[in-house]
Amino acid sequence: MHSKVVVIGSGPAAHTAAIYLARAELKPVLYEGFMANGTAAGGQLTTTTEVENYPGFPKGIMGQEMMDNMRAQSERFGTEIITDTVTKLDLSSRPFRYSTEFAPEETHTADAVVIATGASARRLNLPGEEKYWQNGISACAVCDGALPIFRNKPLYVIGGGDSAAEEAMFLTKYGSHVTVLVRRDVLRASKTMASRLLAHSKVTVRFHTKATEIRGGADGLMTHLVVQDAVSGKEEVVEANGLFYAVGHDPATALVKGQLDMDADGYIKTKPGTTFTNVEGVFAAGDVQDRRYRQAITSAGTGCMAALEAEQFLSEQEA
Numbered sequence: 452m453h454s455k456v457v458v459i460g461s462g463p464a465a466h467t468a469a470i471y472l473a474r475a476e477l478k479p480v481l482y483e484g485f486m487a488n489g490t491a492a493g494g495q496l497t498t499t500t501e502v503e504n505y506p507g508f509p510k511g512i513m514g515q516e517m518m519d520n521m522r523a524q525s526e527r528f529g530t531e532i533i534t535d536t537v538t539k540l541d542l543s544s545r546p547f548r549y550s551t552e553f554a555p556e557e558t559h560t561a562d563a564v565v566i567a568t569g570a571s572a573r574r575l576n577l578p579g580e581e582k583y584w585q586n587g588i589s590a591c592a593v594c595d596g597a598l599p600i601f602r603n604k605p606l607y608v609i610g611g612g613d614s615a616a617e618e619a620m621f622l623t624k625y626g627s628h629v630t631v632l633v634r635r636d637v638l639r640a641s642k643t644m645a646s647r648l649l650a651h652s653k654v655t656v657r658f659h660t661k662a663t664e665i666r667g668g669a670d671g672l673m674t675h676l677v678v679q680d681a682v683s684g685k686e687e688v689v690e691a692n693g694l695f696y697a698v699g700h701d702p703a704t705a706l707v708k709g710q711l712d713m714d715a716d717g718y719i720k721t722k723p724g725t726t727f728t729n730v731e732g733v734f735a736a737g738d739v740q741d742r743r744y745r746q747a748i749t750s751a752g753t754g755c756m757a758a759l760e761a762e763q764f765l766s767e768q769e770a
Contacts, residue, residue: 452559453546454480456761458530459537459706460567462494463747464737466521467754468565468761473528475762480561481525484536484568485552492534493518494569495738496747503597505747517747540564542710542730562768563732563761566711566719567754568703570738570745572696575609579665579673583694587673588665590696592618593746596625600672601693603627607676609662610697611635616644618697623653626693631656634681665694702739711735718742726757732768734761 458469461483472479483492491497496514503511512520526532536552546560572590574580580588589595592608596618606626608619611633622629631648636658638645648654657678663686664677676691702718704711712720712729719735721727726734736757737750 452480454478454559454561455765456480456563456565457482457537457547457549457559457561458565458567459540460484460494460565460569460737460739461492461522462496462518462567462569462737462750463521464569464739464750464754464757465494465565465567466518466525467751468567468736468758469525469530469532470521470528471755471758472565472761473525473530475758476529477762477765478529478531480531480533482533482535482537482551483522485534486536493522495571501598502594502747504594537706540706540710542707542733545732547732563765564734565726565754565757565761566704566707566728566733566735566739567737567750567757568706568739569750570700570702570718573699573701575662575696575698577662577665579667582671583665583667583673586671587667587692588694588696590700591745592621592695592697596622596693596695601625604692605630605690606693606695607632607662607689607691608695608697611637612639612697613641613644614699615697616640616648618695619648619654620651622693622695623651626653629654630689630691632660632662632678633658634661635659662694700738700742700745702742704739707733714742716742726753726760732761732764 455477456479458465458481469479469481501511538552539550541548606622606629608631619629619631659681663679666675668674679686704717719740721740726736734757736753
């Protein structure tokens with residue numbers, strides 16, 4: 452099969468790109484994957500409960516429902532959606548060649564490719580983590596911090612870098628108090644961020660401390676956290692209605708490793724203000740290239756950019 456443009460991914464960036472490409476009559480093919488990177492089609496939003504900060508939904512919308520709507524919109528305009536995972540992608544020459552998990556013997560081609568494979572939050576695999584994920588545990592304070600279950604409640608953040616400091620400062624608007632757990636004896640955050648964090652009246656930073664277990668109540672929500680002093684080994688149970696991981700994300704870029712320029716953490720590098728990668732005809736959108744914002748709305752925005760840039764690229768090639 453040959454396509455003018457292939458979109459690899461299943462989140463807001465992928466479907467926004469597909470909608471724009473389909474409306475431009477480019478007949479995009481979107482590979483949504485089959486449990487790619489351990490996540491169902493739809494990406495990180497499928498593991499989120501209520502989304503309250505996406506414009507156009509004044510009463511909020513469930514993450515899974517949002518992605519179902521985006522998928523339906525892609526199909527409405529003619530996107531061919533294939534539930535298969537692209538496992539090999541050769542970007543050395545055009546047309547680009549690729550094969551999939553369910554049909555590895557078949558080689559397909561495309562004139563342009565949009566990489567929108569996303570990223571996944573690193574987890575700590577603590578006892579109780581799976582049970583209380585999105586029921587008290589989150590990896591995005593900006594996404595979830597304003598939810599009713601966290602308001603005026605004791606909240607905890609794990610991490611010692613700038614992201615942890617920013618998450619904790621954001622949560623002070625909603626929680627009764629925010630405690631930051633740092634395994635080391637110092638914050639890795641910048642001096643400015645560290646100073647702001649340590650000086651905040653609603654924040655306590657506990658050094659040499661780690662979480663060892665998450666506990667909850669009969670309603671299925673997190674209520675307590677077991678923390679351990681890394682020096683003495685002493686454990687204590689503390690009241691905690693929210694736990695936010697700020698220990699980093701892993702971009703899903705194994706497919707293009709060694710072919711596209713990436714930063715030290717594996718995020719695809721794009722030309723500032725665009726979705727252009729170092730390979731002509733290949734565009735990157737969403738969390739796979741965004742290490743800073745990681746929001747559904749910013750992902751959708753870069754998906755739009757990728758589609759418009761891919762459309763222009765294909766038009767120039769035809770000319």
